Amino acid sequence: xxxxxxxxEALRLQEGESSxxxxxxxVSGLRGLFWYRQxxxxxxxxxxxxxxxxxxxxxxxxxxxLTKKESFLHITAPKPEDSATYLCAVQGNTGGFKTIFGAGxxxxxKA
Amino acid sequence: xxxxxxxxxxxxxxEGQNVTLSCEQNLNHDAMYWYRQxxxxxxxxxYYSQIVNDxxxxxxxxxxxxxxxxxxxxPLTVTSAQKNPTAFYLCASSMGRRDGYTFGSGTRxxxx
Numbered sequence: 001x002x003x004x005x006x007x008x009e010a011l012r013l014q015e016g017e018s019s020x021x022x023x024x025x026x027v028s029g030l031r032g033l034f035w036y037r038q039x040x041x042x043x044x045x046x047x048x049x050x051x052x053x054x055x056x057x058x059x060x061x062x063x064x065x066l067t068k069k070e071s072f073l074h075i076t077a078p079k080p081e082d083s084a085t086y087l088c089a090v091q092g093n094t095g096g097f098k099t100i101f102g103a104g105x106x107x108x109x110k111a
Numbered sequence: 112x113x114x115x116x117x118x119x120x121x122x123x124x125x126e127g128q129n130v131t132l133s134c135e136q137n138l139n140h141d142a143m144y145w146y147r148q149x150x151x152x153x154x155x156x157x158y159y160s161q162i163v164n165d166x167x168x169x170x171x172x173x174x175x176x177x178x179x180x181x182x183x184x185x186p187l188t189v190t191s192a193q194k195n196p197t198a199f200y201l202c203a204s205s206m207g208r209r210d211g212y213t214f215g216s217g218t219r220x221x222x223x
Contacts, residue, residue: 004153031209034212036212036214043115043117043203043214044154044212045214046212048211089153089154091208098169099156101155102153103151103153
């Protein structure tokens with residue numbers, strides 16, 4: 001069964017304190033791993049898609065990396081406006097390309 | 112600007128009533144999805160549609176129904192058969208099956 005586990009559940013950082021969020025996954029034939037950002041009371045906003053191990057993508061202070069078992073979302077010198085819930089999702093070969101979402105990591109950045 | 116519009120933002124339903132949540136997109140995306148989000152859980156797939164006049168059940172379709180009569184529209188009906196309908200409902204679309212999703216702003220449904 002395809003599974004996605006995100007850790008930690010919540011992360012509190014000081015402004016400028018770099019850290020990483022983890023997404024561990026089990027999937028039959030990875031077709032894509034996705035990262036989203038979700039602000040309270042709003043829909044998720046697409047950030048990145050990673051397709052194969054070793055791939056990396058960057059956007060401003062965010063960098064996503066992928067191995068065969070997990071993905072990391074690295075946040076460099078975060079600012080308070082980076083506070084949000086970050087969701088990881090995977091899509092495998094089975095189940096009609098169904099996308100499985102993790103429960104998310106809530107990030108709080110204090111000024 | 113292109114995007115997905117969900118309405119209403121908040122919805123209150125009495126037990127035993129059916130309600131319909133609206134989802135409209137102007138992105139020319141073929142695929143559309145409905146997810147349910149509950150606190151502490153990942154998004155769970157209710158229904159999805161890859162083309163007009165065709166849709167498939169997701170993991171938690173019981174008590175829900177959908178239609179896809181137009182490419183732009185994918186309404187979700189929460190029926191009285193849904194035992195625990197209070198949740199945040201999200202509609203999404205994508206160009207292809209391997210693409211990231213564009214989400215709407217969500218509808219928060221509360222049963223009173």
